[in-house]
Amino acid sequence: MDPAGERQRSGVLTVGQVSHHSIELIWTREHGTDWTDPPENWTCFILEQKNNRKHTYKEIHKGYNTCFTVENLEPKTTYTFRLKVTWPSGQQHYYPSVSASTENEPLNGRNLHNAVLRSDELELRRVLQSIKVTVDVPDKLDFTPLMMAAMKGFTSGVQILVHHGADVNKRNRSGKDSLMLACFHGHLDVVRFLRSCGASWSSLDRSGCCALHWAAAGGHLPILQYLIQDGCEVDVQDGTSWTPLMNISVFTGDTAAASLLIKAGADVNVQDKDGKTPLMVAVLNNYDHLVKILLENGADPNIQNQSGVSAVEMAHAFERKNIISLLMDEESETSN
Structure with missing residues (x-):
């Protein structure tokens, strides 16, 4: 079979969906492989990733399918890939390499908690306005951002979080709510504000x-x-x-x-x-x-x-x- 004709049936490498940790790569084939044929008659695809420091390529995928998602990538980083096709005739061909960049890492609960820990109003507003973070997301110890802000006496942060829907009566695994924590740590301004927002002093922990x-x-x-x-x-x-x-x-x-x-x-x-x-x-x-x-x-x-x-x-x-x-x-x- 004419290798040029085979090349026409196999499309070039293109980029599909991209996230902060993955890149989907797609290539096409005009006619699907006849899976009833023995494997030696199938067209094989090898996907390679470039090492930018060494300017070399390494194989990351080999198979007969026409797409592959590269996982565990760093956010906001550019990667280069190339596709090698091996036809049943034994002929091989490298298609031109393609580059794609992963997206920025999405804002998450860790960003929200870090903003509270730093008492950073601007960062707190930025994370909350992304609409991708749940305002009451707990940390590993089951404290919400509002609970952390109440413990720190970060009054403006408490106000910002409540404005964005934080639950003033939400309790952690031990049953403590933000009002209890503010009382124990001695933050009267926070206590007054939480009470004005409906926090109940009759709520009991475990x-x-x-x-x-x-x-x-x-x-x-x-x-x-x-x-x-x-x-x-x-x-x-x-x-x-x-x-x-x-x-x-x-x-x-x-x-x-x-x-x-x-x-x-x-x-x-x-x-x-x-x-x-x-x-x-x-x-x-x-x-x-x-x-x-x-x-x-x-x-x-x-x-x-x-x-x-x-x-x-x-x-x-x-x-x-x-x-x-x-x-x-x-x-x-x-x-x-």
Whole structure:
């Protein structure tokens, strides 16, 4: 068979669909291969890719089909390919090479999170305006961009994300929402804005804690005061019956935060599922200043937990000398 005639039946190499990581290459054949013929009578196509540094070609595909998609390419990069055809007669022919460039890598959730981490308003707007990124896309730790912005105190970023549809009440795997995170990290402007957008302070995480629990654990007085004024229940209990005052006894021993809650009506003698009171926990943690505040506000040192142990007995068992003195003074005043 005339090789020239065979060449006319096999078309030149052309570029099909291109993405940021792939290039589709297509070549045509006027008449399809008669697949009932033995393989030695089939026309074979070999696709080669150029190494731009070495100016050499390497084979990347060999077969009888008329298209191939080259995968795992770098974005925004130019690649060169050529096609070699081998006809049943044994004749071979190289067609002219073609070059194609991959597209820019599409904006994705990682771009969105990075913009928040850098507190970059311009980049944040650019990514969101691409309309290709889901605004509530979580990272590997299941935090959305809004949650990250709330934790950072990136107030303008929070506003931008909410404007683009971010869900202010969305929760991560542990049940925490953006309001809880802003409360714990002490960002009052973010807390105010989220509340104005419908964020609920009554929402509970998987341990049963609400925003007030996390504000108390973080020890942020302005946020505690704002939430109390906003109507938060001061004795709200989590899954283990801990109130925000108990959280302070457990985590911080912050007397100012405790005083604020007590002034708002927090029960100083509330007991959790094990019968522990804030006073008992303050004794165990050796928070003597907090013990003093609790006693001054009516905490009963003789209440017993489910094991029949009181705060007084705990203080003696752990040799909390300063606290024992406070408790003795309290008993002396009570007896008088």
